[in-house]
Amino acid sequence: MPLHVACKADDSNKHEYDVNQIIFHKGKLFTAADDGKVKVWTPDLKFLQEVQAHPCSIFSVTASDDTLYTCSNDGTVKSWDLNTLQDKKTLVKDEEVEFWKVKYDKGVLYIGDDQGNMRIYKNEIFFGSINVAIPVKDLAVKENLVFASKDHDIIVTDLHLNGEKPTFGVKATIVGRGPIILIEDKSIFMSRTGRDILLNQIGENQHIKELSTVSEAHDMIVNAGVAANWDGKCSVFTGGWDKIVKQWKVENNSLKADGSCAIDFIINSMIDGEKGQVYVAGSDGHIARLDL
Template structure:
């Protein structure tokens, strides 16, 4: 498919006004709400206070877990509902339902910052500031891959590892066998964050989304092997400030950042995305995730959690 590039002023990309904030949490984290993840009818938020809060879909607080003694960087949830979280003191913890202080266990600790994690089924991927990606299954380490540069965003699928290193998105193919070796399959100009999304085809997501090198525009490329990561479209300067949060599903892509806005997009594979609208958040958007019934959950720098609807 030919690459499509659109300016923010393109009349077909003007934002609709259907998007709205539906709920705001009655209380927040102490400091930033740093990450959110949704699983099986519950929302999990991590914060600078080291706590993981568990919410109903309508953002009623169900539980507060003292997961860490330090700032939480990120979370990931596997197919069994095991919640992994990393903190700035180099520790990665996990918990299983029923979630609570007594269920928190340590997976490992290190001298490096684990700033990115991702779950694909039962496999956990962790990436650190030294450029090492580690894969885990059943809470046992499988392999370590030294990708040289700091891992700022991370995903994994089948035998592929997707990372962002400064100004490039890198797709690495893992060698078969117990070698820990890999080869670069693609290097694409772009920045963190990245997001796998779109319909599943032979166990792989159809699209890979990430920001352009300015950090304020979005790009979408084909993720299926026969398409060789060809660019579908590019939206330069679709945000006024740096984008630092993406989420998506089979149909929609959402983006949020320092401009205190979350925006939605659809018709992703049609060559020209359709803008769904935008919501204003009162503070910087740190993390977003997709929930049920086309709900988007937002973690922001004021410590509060919000839910938004775009369709």
């Protein structure tokens, strides 16, 4: 069966404003939006619970085994009990910056802001900060490589956290923009136009090599993307302002079109779920699950 809309969040329960990020964690979906709320959903998009986490926009959400983290343009990063959504603590409060991205990976919390700073926490204890030279709109981590982007460049940082403080150096500066998608030994970005997809190889010594480009993959700017590996087959999904989710298969160091699905809202965020399922979220609080 081709890619299709299987279910949507009910209008009575959806966010009031745009959803900025959706994640799938421990069998549940968590969404964060411009209404300052985090909402929790079942895999078939039945509403479970919510919390008014911030007074204004939540730009990003991430999760550890027992904790949810949110960041906002109110200058705070907060932590919440993953199961109850009870407020645990405010990790950071700085009214001079907007926190745009949080990412939890292997015991480390990365926090990116609008001034190009990335704060690093281990076990919720501040470990240090680095500057990646660009505002951190998107962020991805693969071993010691940290990928950060806004609208014009991808900055790849070689980051090591084994000492008493972070040590780092710029590994590569690549012309392009997010979303940043990592799968196996591949990295995927957009061109500066936001419409071309760039496929790259992470090779020996973690050198980033461009493999191929899908020119004008979308008619409008791509806001979101995700990669999934189901039964050893790698699929990539992209979507954005054109309200179309496109599926690509990774084959012979290139991306091949493998289906598409039109939806009725602008896509801001995507995440893979169970095998054959992709979730999309975006304008006016809409959330949908697409099935293969």
